[in-house]
Amino acid sequence: MHDRKLMRHSQVHILFVEDDEDDYLIVKDLLSDIEDTTFQIDWVSEYDEAKQRIHPHRYDIFLFDYRLGRHTGLDLVRYVRTIKSSSPCILLTGQDDRHVDIMAGETGAVDYLLKSELTASGLERSIRYALERRNAEIEREILTEQLLETSRQLGMAEVAVNVLHNVGNVLNSMNVSATQLVKFLHESHTDDIGKIAKMVQAHHDDLAEFLTQDSQGKHIFPYLAKFGEHLATQHQAMFEEIQALTKNLDHVKHIIRAQQANTTSINHSEPVVVSELMEQALSINLSPLSQHHVKIVRNYADTPLIISDKHQILQILVNLIRNATHAMIENPGDSHCLSLTIDQSPEDHRIQLSVHDTGVGINPEHLTRIFSQGFTTKPEGHGWGLHSSALAAKSLQGTLHAFSDGKGQGARVTLDLPFIPVEVHAS
Numbered sequence: 278m279h280d281r282k283l284m285r286h287s288q289v290h291i292l293f294v295e296d297d298e299d300d301y302l303i304v305k306d307l308l309s310d311i312e313d314t315t316f317q318i319d320w321v322s323e324y325d326e327a328k329q330r331i332h333p334h335r336y337d338i339f340l341f342d343y344r345l346g347r348h349t350g351l352d353l354v355r356y357v358r359t360i361k362s363s364s365p366c367i368l369l370t371g372q373d374d375r376h377v378d379i380m381a382g383e384t385g386a387v388d389y390l391l392k393s394e395l396t397a398s399g400l401e402r403s404i405r406y407a408l409e410r411r412n413a414e415i416e417r418e419i420l421t422e423q424l425l426e427t428s429r430q431l432g433m434a435e436v437a438v439n440v441l442h443n444v445g446n447v448l449n450s451m452n453v454s455a456t457q458l459v460k461f462l463h464e465s466h467t468d469d470i471g472k473i474a475k476m477v478q479a480h481h482d483d484l485a486e487f488l489t490q491d492s493q494g495k496h497i498f499p500y501l502a503k504f505g506e507h508l509a510t511q512h513q514a515m516f517e518e519i520q521a522l523t524k525n526l527d528h529v530k531h532i533i534r535a536q537q538a539n540t541t542s543i544n545h546s547e548p549v550v551v552s553e554l555m556e557q558a559l560s561i562n563l564s565p566l567s568q569h570h571v572k573i574v575r576n577y578a579d580t581p582l583i584i585s586d587k588h589q590i591l592q593i594l595v596n597l598i599r600n601a602t603h604a605m606i607e608n609p610g611d612s613h614c615l616s617l618t619i620d621q622s623p624e625d626h627r628i629q630l631s632v633h634d635t636g637v638g639i640n641p642e643h644l645t646r647i648f649s650q651g652f653t654t655k656p657e658g659h660g661w662g663l664h665s666s667a668l669a670a671k672s673l674q675g676t677l678h679a680f681s682d683g684k685g686q687g688a689r690v691t692l693d694l695p696f697i698p699v700e701v702h703a704s
């Protein structure tokens with residue numbers, strides 16, 4: 278591909294295959310009359326030798342006589358096409374033959390010229406047009422390649438933005454969990470056990486009296502009882518935090534893996550408890566919600582266990598709750614409420630997941646634009662969340678709709694999904 282070059286027309290290298298030397302001399306003479314362009318002509322009279330000289334990049338143009346002994350110039354045109362040369366072929370003939378003319382065009386010759394009518398200007402025009410056409414083709418190929426490369430790079434950038442955006446949404450919550458775990462560990466006072474053990478050892482001989490009479494010793498049993506309770510509660514909290522961390526880590530792994538395999542459009546279906554996904558999405562956004570004392574209301578209908586792509590749904594819900602949280606933080610007032618609703622229409626196997634907030638609301642003229650890539654009204658926003666969510670919804674054969682009565686009126690975004698119920702068999 279790199280040896281394709283756009284030719285300057287001031288110098289043209291021609292392979293002329295012609296078995297009649299007189300005709301060669303006539304054409305050579307005509308070409309020498311043409312101003313502004315120098316023609317370097319390699320003349321070959323034999324078909325076989327011609328085949329050996331034809332090379333994809335050596336000549337700018339091929340001039341073939343139609344009659345070449347047992348062969349014809351059309352055979353050479355075909356040969357030029359088989360070696361994938363982009364250099365144009367012009368056929369010369371002694372006799373006007375409409376059938377050959379048509380065949381020449383079909384085989385790929387760009388022109389068919391009658392020797393008896395040849396003039397310098399006619400030949401020059403034919404060669405010039407052929408070369409212009411070839412240059413235009415090469416330019417188009419180069420542009421197509423550049424376009425492909427640009428779209429490949431844009432595609433890569435899109436993948437990077439998607440990973441960064443969706444992983445970023447979860448990372449903050451993972452960071453909160455990690456900080457919480459460190460705090461628990463700091464507060465666990467496990468060194469107290471060592472201190473108590475030392476005291477007990479020091480009073481090895483009068484242990485009963487120490488534990489019942491001593492001003493320090495008599496606090497040991499009540500302290501240990503409280504400490505045990507505290508440890509149990511703390512362990513439970515740590516366990517839950519680690520569970521959340523593991524689930525979120527799994528989600529992050531999935532986001533990255535899906536992008537690596539470029540399989541955003543392929544669904545990894547598995548049994549899904551939708552309410553658990555809503556809860557996970559909520560917990561990922563919980564920190565700013567509780568910081569701003571947002572009340573949370575759940576309206577979960579009894580939903581069946583469904584088969585769907587858990588991570589795609591989670592990704593969408595995380596974005597919706599995150600947007601709702603931002604909208605409420607931006608809206609002055611301290612009695613905000615986030616309503617999470619799960620509804621189902623069992624008759625047509627569809628499920629609706631809605632996130633309703635009391636935030637800044639959406640301008641009516643923005644309602645149709647918020648799903649476009651790059652549309653944002655936030656100083657720090659990228660306009661990626663709803664766009665990628667709409668794509669994910671589409672890949673699940675679902676839809677995403679936004680509703681708002683306008684500025685200051687809050688917003689509701691609903692994910693509507695078809696689902697396959699899991700057949701529960703009585704054992």
Ligand SMILES: Nc1ncnc2c1ncn2[C@@H]1O[C@H](COP(=O)(O)OP(=O)(O)OP(=O)(O)O)[C@@H](O)[C@H]1O
Pocket residue numbers: 442596600601604634636637638639647648652653654655657658659660661662663664687688689
């Ligand atoms: N619940 C909502 N309330 C009000 N406006 C919203 C709500 N959800 C989305 N929007 C509007 O839609 C726009 C696009 O949302 P989207 O999630 O795509 O991008 P973003 O939140 O601005 O940035 P990011 O790329 O970080 O998600 C937002 O900037 C906001 O104007």
Ligand SMILES: [Mg+2]
Pocket residue numbers: 596599600661662663
């Ligand atoms: Mg967003």
